[in-house]
Amino acid sequence: MALDKNQIAQRIAQELEHNTYVNLGIGIPTLVANYIPIGIDIEFQSENGVLGMGPFPFEGEEDPDMINAGKQTITTMPGAALFDSATSFAMIRGQHVQLTVLGAMEVSENGDIANWKIPGKMVKGMGGAMDLVASADNIIVAMMHTNRAGESKILKKCTLPITGVNCIKKVVTNLAVLEVTEKGFKLLERAPGVSVEEIIAATQAKLIIEEDIPEMQL
Amino acid sequence: MINKVVDNIEQALEGVESNMTFMVGGFGLSGIPENAILALSKKEIYGLTCISNNAGVDDFGLGLLLKRKQIKKMISSYVGENAEFERQMLSGELEVDLIPQGSLAERCRAGGAGIPAFFTPAGYGTEVAEGKEVREYNGKPHILESALTADFAFVKAWKGDTAGNLIYKGTARNFNPLMAMAGKITVAEVEELVPAGELDPNQIHTPGIFVQRILQGEKFEKRIEQRTVRTKE
Numbered sequence: 001m002a003l004d005k006n007q008i009a010q011r012i013a014q015e016l017e018h019n020t021y022v023n024l025g026i027g028i029p030t031l032v033a034n035y036i037p038i039g040i041d042i043e044f045q046s047e048n049g050v051l052g053m054g055p056f057p058f059e060g061e062e063d064p065d066m067i068n069a070g071k072q073t074i075t076t077m078p079g080a081a082l083f084d085s086a087t088s089f090a091m092i093r094g095q096h097v098q099l100t101v102l103g104a105m106e107v108s109e110n111g112d113i114a115n116w117k118i119p120g121k122m123v124k125g126m127g128g129a130m131d132l133v134a135s136a137d138n139i140i141v142a143m144m145h146t147n148r149a150g151e152s153k154i155l156k157k158c159t160l161p162i163t164g165v166n167c168i169k170k171v172v173t174n175l176a177v178l179e180v181t182e183k184g185f186k187l188l189e190r191a192p193g194v195s196v197e198e199i200i201a202a203t204q205a206k207l208i209i210e211e212d213i214p215e216m217q218l
Numbered sequence: 219m220i221n222k223v224v225d226n227i228e229q230a231l232e233g234v235e236s237n238m239t240f241m242v243g244g245f246g247l248s249g250i251p252e253n254a255i256l257a258l259s260k261k262e263i264y265g266l267t268c269i270s271n272n273a274g275v276d277d278f279g280l281g282l283l284l285k286r287k288q289i290k291k292m293i294s295s296y297v298g299e300n301a302e303f304e305r306q307m308l309s310g311e312l313e314v315d316l317i318p319q320g321s322l323a324e325r326c327r328a329g330g331a332g333i334p335a336f337f338t339p340a341g342y343g344t345e346v347a348e349g350k351e352v353r354e355y356n357g358k359p360h361i362l363e364s365a366l367t368a369d370f371a372f373v374k375a376w377k378g379d380t381a382g383n384l385i386y387k388g389t390a391r392n393f394n395p396l397m398a399m400a401g402k403i404t405v406a407e408v409e410e411l412v413p414a415g416e417l418d419p420n421q422i423h424t425p426g427i428f429v430q431r432i433l434q435g436e437k438f439e440k441r442i443e444q445r446t447v448r449t450k451e
Contacts, residue, residue: 048245049389059447064248064440065388071246072446082388084395086327089320123307124298131320134339165343
C-alpha cells in the first residue's frame with residue numbers, strides 16, 4: 001500500500017535529530033510536527049519570524065499577531081523567540097537551521113528541486129523556498145511519487161522552473177525513500193507492500209538499487 | 219525629543235503621488251498598515267510600485283489597491299491567495315518581480331543600512347539569477363542582489379511613542395522594521411501611541427530615527443487569513 005500524506009510525514013519524522021532547529025514547509029511537511037519521536041527535542045523555525053513554534057491554538061485563542069509562514073494561526077513553546085524577516089533569513093542563510101523539509105512538484109537526480117511556478121498557469125511565488133534550499137545543510141523533500149495523470153515527478157531533469165540546484169538530500173514519497181547521491185537516486189526503502197518493480201515503473205529517473213530494499217517501518 | 223506625531227492619516231500621507239514606490243510591511247495579513255492602505259485605496263494615485271512580501275487578499279490589504287488598478291508593479295515573494303492579482307499578472311496588466319523572501323528582506327535592510335548590494339546563494343541557477351553577476355565564495359556560487367529603497371514606507375507596530383520609537387508584537391514584526399529603515403518617508407501606524415519616555419528604551423525594536431511620521435491607527439481589523447485551531451481533549 002502506498003503511504004498517505006500523514007504516513008509520509010511520519011516517515012520523515014524518523015529523520016529528525018535530537019536538539020536541532022528545523023524549518024517545515026507548507027503542506028505535508030507541516031504534518032511532520034505531529035510525529036516527533038519520543039526523546040527527540042526539536043525547535044521549529046517559521047521564516048516569517050518565530051523560533052519555537054507550537055501547535056495550533058485552542059478555539060477562541062487565535063491571535064492575528066501569531067501566525068506561521070503558511071499564515072496559519074499558531075502558538076509558541078516555552079523558550080520561543082520572535083524576530084524580523086532579515087534575522088529569520090540570517091538563521092536560514094547562515095546555516096543555523098539544520099534541516100529543511102519541503103514539498104516539491106518535481107525533483108531531479110542531480111538534486112534539483114522545482115516547486116514554485118508552472119509557467120502560464122500557477123505563479124504564486126517562491127516565498128522563502130529559494131533561500132531555504134540554497135543554504136540548508138540537509139534538505140528532505142516530501143512529495144507524491146507521480147502526478148494525477150500518473151506521470152513520474154522523480155525525473156532525470158526538472159521540466160518546470162527550478163527553485164534550487166543540486167541541493168536536496170533525500171526524498172520521501174508515497175512509494176519510496178530515495179537518497180540523492182553523486183550517481184543519482186539511490187532507492188533506500190519501499191512503502192509497505194509496494195514492490196521494487198512498481199517503484200521503478202513510477203520513476204522516470206534512473207534508480208540505483210543495491211541488494212534487497214527493505215520496507216519502511218512506520 | 220523630535221516629535222513625529224501626525225494627527226490623522228491624511229497628514230501621514232501628505233506628498234504621496236502617482237508613480238511612486240511604496241514599501242508596505244506585513245506578512246500575509248499580519249502586521250499590515252491597514253489604515254494607510256485603506257486611505258491610499260481612496261486616493262486618485264496610480265502607476266504605483268509596491269514592495270511587499272505579499273499582495274493581500276481580494277478585498278483586504280493591498281488587494282484593495284489592486285482592485286482599483288492603482289499598482290503598476292509588485293515586488294514580492296509570494297502572491298498566492300489573491301485571485302485578482304493572479305489574473306492581472308497572467309494577463310500582463312500587472313508587472314511582477316518575484317524575489318526570494320530572504321533576499322527581499324535583506325534588500326530592504328540593505329537599502330536602509332547604506333549597503334548598495336550584496337551576494338547571496340539564494341536563487342543561483344534559477345530564473346531569479348538571470349542577468350545577475352555570479353561570484354564564488356567558499357566554493358559556492360552566489361548572485362548579486364541590489365538594495366531597495368522607497369519614496370514612502372508604510373509600517374504597522376503594536377506600540378509607539380511620540381519620538382517614533384516602535385515595538386512590534388508577535389509575528390506581526392516581519393518586514394516592518396526593515397522597511398521602516400528603507401523609506402525616505404516612513405509612516406508608522408500603531409495600536410497604542412504613548413508619550414516619549416513611557417516605552418522602555420531596552421525594548422525598542424525600531425528606533426525613532428527611522429520613522430518620519432507616526433500616528434495612532436484609527437481602526438485595526440487584524441483579519442486572520444488561515445484560522446487553524448485544535449480542539450481541547
